[in-house]
Amino acid sequence: MAERTVARRPVPLRRVREIASAQELAWARVREDIEAHIGVLALGLALILGASVRLSFTLYSDFPLNDGGLFYTMVRDIQAHNYALPAYTSYNGGSIPFAYPFLPFYSAAALDDIGPWSLLDVFRFLPLITSMLTIVALYLLSRRLFVSPAVVGLTVIFFALAPRSYKWLIMGGGLTRSMGLLFAVLALHQVLLLYQTRKRRYIFGTAILAGMTVLSHPEASWVLAFSAVLLWGCYGRDRASAINSLLVAGGVLAITAPWWGTVVAQHGFTPLFSASQEGWYSWETWRNFYYWSFTEQPYLNVSAVLAILGALVLLAQGKPFVPLWLIAIVVLEPRSAPTFAALPVAMLTATAVVSFAVPIWKMTASRTASPQTNGAAHHDGSSIWPARRAELLPKIGVLLVAAYLATILVQSAFYPTGLLYGLGGQERDAMAWVKENTDENDTFLVVTGDTNWATDRTSEWFPALTGRTSLGTFQGYEWLGRKKSEEQAERALRLQQCAYSDSFCIEHWARSGDVTFSYVYLAERCCPTLERSLFSANDYRLVRNSSGAVIFAHR
Numbered sequence: 001m002a003e004r005t006v007a008r009r010p011v012p013l014r015r016v017r018e019i020a021s022a023q024e025l026a027w028a029r030v031r032e033d034i035e036a037h038i039g040v041l042a043l044g045l046a047l048i049l050g051a052s053v054r055l056s057f058t059l060y061s062d063f064p065l066n067d068g069g070l071f072y073t074m075v076r077d078i079q080a081h082n083y084a085l086p087a088y089t090s091y092n093g094g095s096i097p098f099a100y101p102f103l104p105f106y107s108a109a110a111l112d113d114i115g116p117w118s119l120l121d122v123f124r125f126l127p128l129i130t131s132m133l134t135i136v137a138l139y140l141l142s143r144r145l146f147v148s149p150a151v152v153g154l155t156v157i158f159f160a161l162a163p164r165s166y167k168w169l170i171m172g173g174g175l176t177r178s179m180g181l182l183f184a185v186l187a188l189h190q191v192l193l194l195y196q197t198r199k200r201r202y203i204f205g206t207a208i209l210a211g212m213t214v215l216s217h218p219e220a221s222w223v224l225a226f227s228a229v230l231l232w233g234c235y236g237r238d239r240a241s242a243i244n245s246l247l248v249a250g251g252v253l254a255i256t257a258p259w260w261g262t263v264v265a266q267h268g269f270t271p272l273f274s275a276s277q278e279g280w281y282s283w284e285t286w287r288n289f290y291y292w293s294f295t296e297q298p299y300l301n302v303s304a305v306l307a308i309l310g311a312l313v314l315l316a317q318g319k320p321f322v323p324l325w326l327i328a329i330v331v332l333e334p335r336s337a338p339t340f341a342a343l344p345v346a347m348l349t350a351t352a353v354v355s356f357a358v359p360i361w362k363m364t365a366s367r368t369a370s371p372q373t374n375g376a377a378h379h380d381g382s383s384i385w386p387a388r389r390a391e392l393l394p395k396i397g398v399l400l401v402a403a404y405l406a407t408i409l410v411q412s413a414f415y416p417t418g419l420l421y422g423l424g425g426q427e428r429d430a431m432a433w434v435k436e437n438t439d440e441n442d443t444f445l446v447v448t449g450d451t452n453w454a455t456d457r458t459s460e461w462f463p464a465l466t467g468r469t470s471l472g473t474f475q476g477y478e479w480l481g482r483k484k485s486e487e488q489a490e491r492a493l494r495l496q497q498c499a500y501s502d503s504f505c506i507e508h509w510a511r512s513g514d515v516t517f518s519y520v521y522l523a524e525r526c527c528p529t530l531e532r533s534l535f536s537a538n539d540y541r542l543v544r545n546s547s548g549a550v551i552f553a554h555r
Contacts, residue, residue, distance in 0.1 A: 037149075038149045038150055038153050039139070039143065039149040039150075039152045039153045041153065042149075042152070042153025042154065042156060042157055043135070043136065043139045043153065043156050045157060046135050046139075046153075046156040046157045046159070046160040047132060047135060047136075047160070049157065049160050049161055049410075049413075050131075050132055050135050050160030050161070050165075050166070051132060053160070053161065053166065053413045053414060054128050054131060054132070054166050054170050055128070056414060057166075057170065057420040058124055058125065058128050058170055060420075060421075061124075061421055061422035062422070062425075063120065063124070063422030063423050063424075063428070064120060064123040064124050064171065064172030064422055065124075065170060065171040065172060065174075065419070065420050065421060065422050066171040066172065066173065066419050066420065066421065066422070066455065066457050067171055067172055067173035067454070067455075067457055067460050067461075067475075068123050068171060068172020068173045068174075068175060068460070068461075069091075069172070069457075069460040069461035069462070069463065069464035069465070069475065070089070070091050070092075070173075070460060070464070070475040070476055071100075071104070071105065071108075071123075071172065071173060071175050071176060072119065072120075072123060072172065072461075072464045073089055073090060073091035073463070073464045074089050074091065074098065074100065074105050075105045075108045075109045075112070075119060076090075076119070077089050077090055077091075077098065078102070078105055078106060078109045079109050079112070079113070083106065083109065085098060085102060085259075085262055086098045087266045087267075089476070090467075091463055091464065091475075091476055092463035092469055092470055092473055092475075092476060093463075093469040095480075096476035096477070096479060096480065097263070097266070097267045097271045097479050097480070099263045099267060099271035099272065099479045100176070100479070101176070101214065101215045101216055101217060101218065101221075101259060102215065102259060103179065103212060103215035103216045104175045104176045104179045104216055104217075105175075107126070107179070108122045108123065108126060108175060111126065123172045123175060124172070126175060127169055127170050127171065127172070127174035127175050127177075127178045127179075128170045130169070130174075130178035130179050130182050131165070131166050131169045131170050131174070131178045131182075133182050134165075134169075134178065134181055134182045134185055135156050135159060135160050135165075137182055137185040137186045137189065138155065138156055138159055138185055138343060138346070139152065139155075139156045140186070140189045141185055141188055141189040141192065142155045142156065142347060144189060144192045144193065144196065145192070145321070145322065145347070146347070146351075148354055150350075150354045150358070151347075151350045151351055151354050152350075153350075154349070154350035154353055154354065155346045155347050155349075155350040156346070157350075158303065158345075158346040158349045158350055158409070159342060159343065159346035160413075161409050161410060161412070161413040162295065162303065162342045162345065162346060162413070163295070163296045163297065163412060163413060163415065163417070164294070164295065164296055164338045164339050164341070164342040165339075165342045165346075167296070167339075167417065167419065167420070168336075168339055168419075169181065169339070170420070171419070171420070172422075176216055176217045177217055177219075177220070177336075177339070179216040179217065180213055180216040180217025180218075180219065180220025180221070181217070181220055181339070181340070183209050183210075183212040183213040183216055183220070184213045184220040184221075184223060184224040184227075185343065186209045187206060187209035187210040187212075187213055187224055187228075188224065188227055188228065188231065190202055190205045190206035190209055190210075191206055191210075191228045191231050191248075192231055192235065193206075194206055194241070194244055194248070195231055195232060195235040195236040195241050195244075196235055198238075198240055198241065198244075200244060200247075203244055203247050203248055203251065204251070206248045206251075207247075207248045207250075207251025207252055207255060208251075208255065210224060210228075210248060210251075210252045211251065211252045211255030211256050212255075214252060214255075214256045214259075215255075215256055215259055219333060219335065219336050219340075220340075222332070222333060223329065223332075223333050223340050226328055226332050226333075227325060227328070227329075228245070230321065230324060230325055230328055231321065232245060234320065234321040234324075235321070260272065270480075270481055271479040271480070274478060274479055274480060274481045274482055274485060288338070289330045289337075292304035292307070292308075294337060294338035294341060295307075295338070295342075295345060296338065297408075297409075297412040298412055298415045299408050299411060299412055299415075300405075300408050302349075302405050302408055302409055302412075303345055303346075303349050303409075306348070306349040306352040306353060307326075307344075307345045307348035307349050307352065308348075309348075309352040309355075309356065310322075310347070310348030310349055310350070310351035310352035310355070311323040311326070311348050313351050313352060313355045314348070314351055322344045322347045322348060322351075323344075323348070325343075325344045326341055326344040326345065326348070329341050329344070357398075357402065360398060361395075361398055418455070419455055421457075422457070423457060423458065423461055424524060424548070425548075426524065426546065426547050426548030427458065427523065427524045427548040427549055428465065428548070429546070429548050430521075430524075430544065430546055430548035430549035430551070431461070431462060431465040431466050431549075432465070432466075433544060433551075434462075434466045434468060434519075434521070434551070435465070435466045435467055435468070437543075438466075438468060438518070438519065439518075440467060440468070442468055442469075442518035442519060443468070443469045443470075443471055443515070443516070443517045443518050443519075444462065444466075444468055444469065444470050444471065444517065444518065444519045444520070444521050445470075445471055445472060445495060445506060445509075445510075445517050445519070445520045445521065446458060446459045446462050446470045446472060446473065446521045446523065447472075447495065447496065447498060447499050447506075447520065447521065447522050447523065447526060447527055447530065448496060448499065448523040448526055449496055449499035449500070449523070449526045449527060450496055451493055451496045451497065453473075453474035453475070453489060453492045453493075456492075456496070458523045458524075459472060459473045459474075459492070460473060460475050462521065470521075471495075471513075471515055471517055472491060472492050472495035472496070473492065474488050474489055474492045477489070491509075491513055494509055495509055498530060499526055499527040499530055500527070500529060500530070501529070501530060501533075502529065502530060502533035503530070503533045503534050503537040503539075503540065504533075505530075506520065506530075506534075517554055518553065518554055519543075519551055519552065519553055519554060520534060520540065520551070520552045520554060521549055521550075521551050522534075522549060522550040522551070522552075523549055524547065524548055524549060531550055534552045535552075538555075539554060539555050540552040540553065540554060540555070541553045541555060
């Protein structure tokens with residue numbers, strides 16, 4: 001039986017147009033929703049990426065990363081004094097004034113007392129959490145500086161992946177650095193609100209956050225101060241803003257008086273002046289700025305190129321604050337410029353991407369939509385590519401370039417660094433042995449071979465975990481006056497240089513400083529030449545030989 005064929009009626013052209021129009025309207029609404037929430041979506045992505053990067057280092061070690069021994073002892077001192085502010089810290093002999101801003105220490109002490117976790121756990125995770133909150137704070141500040149949600153969203157993503165946005169902030173010593181940066185960014189957000197709206201209701205919040213910055217970290221306080229002046233020059237410049245700024249400054253002085261008033265009453269102004277002189281200028285500082293190597297991206301330095309382009313875009317638009325902010329950070333805070341510069345660099349990079357990448361994408365879209373390009377036709381009517389492929393090729397090229405740059409940024413963020421490691425368990429066992437088997441008055445020469453005191457985790461943690469005095473440790477001397485600080489930094493350098501010499505180097509070091517020592521502590525995998533020399537010298541006796549450390553008693 002023949003199969004019957006049912007004829008289909010053609011869909012009316014008007015109906016086809018209605019369906020197409022409805023689909024276009026639906027897609028337009030989706031695009032509007034995405035554009036309206038792109039900043040929040042990007043913030044969520046930035047938090048996910050930022051947490052992944054930071055946790056990859058923090059969870060790798062069961063001990064606080066790199067430094068923090070001095071701060072660990074200061075927290076213990078606060079707890080031992082029932083939360084009264086001690087005059088001196090017990091760290092490394094007990095001669096260092098307790099002059100450091102105390103807010104991070106009280107926060108850590110309280111968390112240690114109220115929770116089931118240990119103080120070492122607080123030093124591992126509180127800096128990480130604070131670093132994550134800084135991403136949110138930067139989002140708030142960027143929303144006041146930029147109209148484009150895309151720029152705001154990309155800013156927080158670039159910042160979350162920037163090595164300098166977490167490198168020195170998630171360490172044990174990042175307890176103060178991360179908290180200072182967080183409050184500084186939040187305070188700048190309030191300063192900007194104060195200048196943009198001219199409403200005095202923001203004075204109180206600005207003073208509170210600025211005061212918390214001062215009570216958290218000295219360098220963050222200085223960066224906040226000159227950044228606020230720069231904001232006034234770009235967004236204030238009137239009598240009302242100047243008066244509001246003076247009111248904020250008065251509030252900050254009142255809020256921070258319990259700290260600086262106590263320090264001045266107990267020790268005078270010397271510790272405060274000494275700490276304020278710890279920044280330094282050097283050829284290395286200017287070289288890093290000239291080559292933009294301070295972003296510390298080990299592969300292709302994407303941020304450097306894009307940030308320069310972003311600075312040009314903002315200057316051309318008559319928006320000079322962010323480029324000037326970057327310059328001010330490098331010039332006025334050279335010691336920690338790479339860390340603070342991560343904020344404006346992220347903004348400039350995002351500006352460049354939106355200013356150049358988006359128009360390029362639209363250009364490819366308009367080109368592929370042009371009827372002259374469909375089919376990639378030659379003059380003889382032939383076609384190299386089918387029409388559909390010819391339309392997709394430009395977009396695929398743009399996406400491949402974007403994907404390549406994105407992978408470079410992600411790989412740079414996860415790039416391992418020698419700083420982000422904690423003390424190993426065997427070395428902690430050696431320090432525990434020192435605490436149990438030596439006298440409290442014994443003094444040590446801790447030799448690690450690390451000539452940079454800021455990265456010498458063993459020398460810093462040794463006094464904190466043993467309760468013994470390390471004669472070559474620098475931490476804390478920045479509060480004893482510039483002369484003593486520079487002398488101790490030089491002495492620390494010369495002691496570590498003895499790692500590649502013999503016992504005569506150590507003896508000369510001790511005589512030149514007019515000090516006596518009880519033990520020599522050779523760190524894990526350090527100093528084989530010095531170890532052999534001490535073993536054969538008559539004035540030294542081997543008392544412990546383990547994979548964690550080799551310890552000699554000095555007769």
